[in-house]
Amino acid sequence: MSSTAPIGVFDSGLGGISVVRQIAQDMPHEHVLYFGDSANAPYGTKTPAQVRELSFRIVERFASQGVKAVVIACNTATSAAVNDLRDTYDIPIIGMEPALKVACDRGQGKRQRVIVAATPLTLREHKFAALMERFDQDHTIFKEPCPGLVDVVESGRLADHDLVMHTLHGYFDQYDLSSIDSVVLGCTHFVFYRDYFRELLPDTAAIIDGNEGTVRHLSVVLESLGKLAPETQDGSVTLANSDPSERIAALSQQLLER
Ligand code: DGL
Numbered sequence: 001m002s003s004t005a006p007i008g009v010f011d012s013g014l015g016g017i018s019v020v021r022q023i024a025q026d027m028p029h030e031h032v033l034y035f036g037d038s039a040n041a042p043y044g045t046k047t048p049a050q051v052r053e054l055s056f057r058i059v060e061r062f063a064s065q066g067v068k069a070v071v072i073a074c075n076t077a078t079s080a081a082v083n084d085l086r087d088t089y090d091i092p093i094i095g096m097e098p099a100l101k102v103a104c105d106r107g108q109g110k111r112q113r114v115i116v117a118a119t120p121l122t123l124r125e126h127k128f129a130a131l132m133e134r135f136d137q138d139h140t141i142f143k144e145p146c147p148g149l150v151d152v153v154e155s156g157r158l159a160d161h162d163l164v165m166h167t168l169h170g171y172f173d174q175y176d177l178s179s180i181d182s183v184v185l186g187c188t189h190f191v192f193y194r195d196y197f198r199e200l201l202p203d204t205a206a207i208i209d210g211n212e213g214t215v216r217h218l219s220v221v222l223e224s225l226g227k228l229a230p231e232t233q234d235g236s237v238t239l240a241n242s243d244p245s246e247r248i249a250a251l252s253q254q255l256l257e258r
Contacts, residue, residue, distance in 0.1 A: 001068040001091075003227045006031035006238075007218070008062030009071040010055075013041035013154050013241075014248075015189030016073030017255045019096075020237055022211040023071075027219055029229035032237045033065060036252060039242035042150045043076045044119020044187070051080035051121065059085055059093075068227050071218055072096060073188050075118055075210075079125035092225065094218050097131060098122065098186025099210040104135045106182060106206060113140045113179055117171070118186030120145040146171050146190070153189045156251050164196050172200060182206040192255065 009020055013036045020034050035058050037043075043051045055077045062070055069092040070085075072078045078095035086093050103114045122128055123143045132141060148167050157163055182205055185191050191209045198207065222228045229235065239252045 001066060001227070003068070003222075003229055004031075004233060005066055005068035005227075006033045007069050007071060008033050008035070008059070008065065008067035009073050010035040010037065010058045010062070010077070011074040011188055012036075012043035012054075012076060013038040013150070013189070014252060014255055015150070015153060015187060015191070017239075017252060018188050018191035018209075019071060019073035019211050019214060021256060021258075022215045023218070024235060024237055026212070026215045027229070028235045029231055029233045030235045031229070031233075032235070033062065033067065034237060034239045034252075035061065036239070036241040036243075036248070038154060038248050041154050042119065042147060043074065043080075044121045044145075044147050044150060046121065048080040048121065048125065051077055052084060055081035055085060056088070059089060063089060063091065067091060069094065069218065069222060071214065073214075075122045075186050075188065079122050079127045092221050094214060094221060096188065096210050096214050097127060098184045099208050099213060100131055100135055100141070100184055102210075102213065103182040103184050103206070103208050104139045107139070111139055112181040113142075114182050114184060115142045115144050115172070115175065115180055116184045116186050117144045117146050117149075117190055119150065120147060122186060142175065144171055146187070149193060150187065150189045153192055156247065158192055164193065165199070168193070168196060168200050177205060178202050180205045182208050185209040192258070
């Protein structure tokens with residue numbers, strides 16, 4: 001695959017568009033093919049086997065489109081499928097996981113109290129258990145599954161302030177938020193809620209997502225393979241979705257330009 005080939009980026013639906021925005025910002029010469037699987041969203045309440053099957057279908061499509069790398073812009077699909085995908089395809093596959101390390105490192109040795117907001121599947125899977133094990137001796141980590149936040153994005157109600165705040169309060173009022181050092185947005189859909197989380201949380205709590213780190217990793221991998229797009233190339237983003245409706249196309253474009 002040449003350096004001018006596109007990068008395939010996918011998610012269960014619209015959340016991965018937050019990662020596409022980061023790629024467009026940090027790697028402006030790259031062509032990105034995005035595939036959102038909104039017809040099958042959410043992934044976070046499915047079984048790992050179902051999510052694996054859906055992920056393979058999408059990567060097969062990317063392989064036939066000649067992508068030079070795949071970004072799984074979905075923590076859930078990464079948990080369920082990244083290892084099997086890497087065993088099957090001879091394309092670099094970049095996964096995502098909740099940025100728990102970033103949250104814990106912020107303490108510089110001081111015990112941190114961290115809430116990880118993600119999908120039920122991500123928080124249940126072995127991959128997250130292994131990540132937790134690295135940090136939960138030295139830090140206090142709360143796992144908070146928030147499937148309702150995925151639905152709000154997919155149904156195009158992200159601008160409904162009252163609905164969003166009501167949904168957030170439903171998940172987070174159980175915590176003494178003034179004692180929390182950070183909230184990790186461990187689902188790419190949740191990155192679109194950053195301003196709402198800011199409104200919910202005291203200023204002392206940081207809001208952390210993995211998008212920037214993921215794109216940095218993508219860039220390092222492509223550079224090591226000599227496959228970064230030439231600087232003479234103007235990058236582009238092409239959006240596709242398993243839900244062919246006008247509504248999803250318009251919503252996708254709106255989130256990209258947000
Ligand atoms: N955006 C996805 C993630 O990062 C999953 C959302 C869902 O379909 O449940 O985990």
